Amino acid sequence: MKKVVIWGTGQYASYIFKDILMDKCAFEGFVDNNIEKQNKIWENQYRIYSLEKSIELGIDYYLISTMYYKEQILLQAQSLGIENKLIWYWHDDLSEYEFINDTSYLKENILLKIKIEKLQRQVDNATYEYGNSPVKIKPAKDLLKKIIDKKCSLCRFGDGEFGFILKQNRLWYQKYDNKMAQKLENILKSDNEKILIAIADNYGSLDKYNDRAADEIRQYMTKEKRQEHMGLLDLSREYYDAYVSRPYMIYKDKDKNAFEIFKLYKKLFYNRNILIIEGKNTKTGVNNGLLDSAKSIKRILCPDTNAYSVYDKILNKAIESASSDDLILITLGPTATILAYDLAMKGYQAIDLGQIDNEYEWFMRHATERIIIEGKSVSEIAWYRIPEIQIYDDKYETQIIAHVE
DSSP: OOEEEEEOOSTTHHHHHHTBOGGGSEEEEEEOSOTTTTTOEETTTEEEEOHHHHHHTTOSEEEEOOSSOHHHHHHHHHHHTOGGGEEETTTSOOTTOTTBOTTSOHHHHHHHHHHHHHHHHHHHHHHHHSSOOSSEEEOHHHHHHHHHHHOOEEEEEOHHHHHHHTTOOOOSSSOOOHHHHHHHHHHHTOOBTTEEEEEOSOSSOOTTBOHHHHHHHHHHSOHHHHHHHHTTSOTTSEEEEGGGGOOSTTBTTHHHHHHHHHHHHHHHHTTOEEEEEEETTTOTTTTTSTTTTOSEEEEEEEOSSOGGGGHHHHHHHHHHHOOTTOEEEEEBTHHHHHHHHHHHHTTOEEEEOOSHHHHHHHHHHTOSSOOOBTTBOOTTSTTOSSOSSOOOOHHHHHHEEEEOO
């Protein structure tokens, strides 16, 4: 009998499991790229393997459980020579596989259920999407132009930062810290004309976003979540768009939007002495030309996870290393929001940059979905936290002036 595994242990894996005829195959368990899931037992029955281990087991078929990441999964499978063993459960005709119960209509029922739930979210959110949003958010282009013209600093708030403030941490790379949460709330409510506060443009029309991004926003922005945010925001002020750090992947007209935004970023970087404070696997601007217009680049490398645990060390090293005219770019999750604020209060121009490098890589590659980037961490692909392949670059190495452990 053919050896079969399910690739992925997410929300749809259990549905696919029910459709497998166990007497028609040798079901070996699950495969997952997330290292935290590997070697654990799924539902007290089957082991979760790494992809490499599954190859040692001689697996004949991989049932893909996710509806997304097709491009990335195919690239990974091709690199291991197993692309012809993939079964795309949600996309393929399953009738040729005797070990899949294609008469159960489970697949059709689940797809219909998903469509109905998606439509219901659109209905529930329609009042906000087609009415006047109470939250005033200026576009990303206006934000970057003001940063360039007025040499302002930037602090961004996304779902992760709001999650901290509301004691609902959603981030895998930063443990909850009460002091951190209070600091984030204070910054959100701060009022300094040289420090711009940006929040994600989730509150009104979602027409500019692609279908998947709009649906993900609707799933997050429930009535309860919206009320929590309204309790934190000052509806009399103007904010800026925190999606300035995500100008490509979530938009319908992604190429046009990203081109215009990255043109402004490069204008911001032009002829500036730049100090980058980032995770050790982030490698902002390495091998992609994003920072080629800069006059000089220095880097302080920090922990990829739980950077706030060494916050004082990072802040002190930044002050020690920065010149008064440096442009400081920070990519450290919610720690970056706080660090940008504290440095701005000391007179530096500091930008909470976010994962702009990932977006630029996807833009340059014309990617249609989030994919891994060789040698760099990709926080939005949870299992690709530490790059499998480390790329050595002489220029990058010479830019590193300090490590904070």
